[in-house]
Amino acid sequence: MVKQINELNNNKPNKAELKEIIAVNITGSRGKKNIIQKGFYLEQNNPNPFNKQTSIQFILPYQTRVSIIITNCYGRVVDKIISRAYDAGAYNLEFLGDGLPKGTYFYHVIADKFSDSREMELIK
Numbered sequence: 001m002v003k004q005i006n007e008l009n010n011n012k013p014n015k016a017e018l019k020e021i022i023a024v025n026i027t028g029s030r031g032k033k034n035i036i037q038k039g040f041y042l043e044q045n046n047p048n049p050f051n052k053q054t055s056i057q058f059i060l061p062y063q064t065r066v067s068i069i070i071t072n073c074y075g076r077v078v079d080k081i082i083s084r085a086y087d088a089g090a091y092n093l094e095f096l097g098d099g100l101p102k103g104t105y106f107y108h109v110i111a112d113k114f115s116d117s118r119e120m121e122l123i124k
Helices: 015-022
Strands: 003-007 023-028 031-036 053-060 064-072 077-086 089-096 103-111 114-122
Touching (some): 053 103
Antiparallel strands (some): 003 089, 064 103
């Protein structure tokens, strides 16, 4: 599987810029929501369900080590996407479901004292 991380903000933010990064507008399939995020945030993948490729976005309020794993509906790890340190900011991860059978999967993000999971559906 091919994975790619795209940093949404290319420069390291100072404290004033960090406040701007953390206050985000998120547009989802159900409309526009204004979210003021004071800490970590994990967005629902988009599109969901997905055929081949989907995007996973997350926000980090400070530099920390991040791990993202994909599990199937039985809890078996099918992929470990990333495990490394990231600076504060917003990140977009493109996940390709090549080689995986259709079905329900979960992506889990672990960063410092934060952990969150979301469900995603792979269709073929």
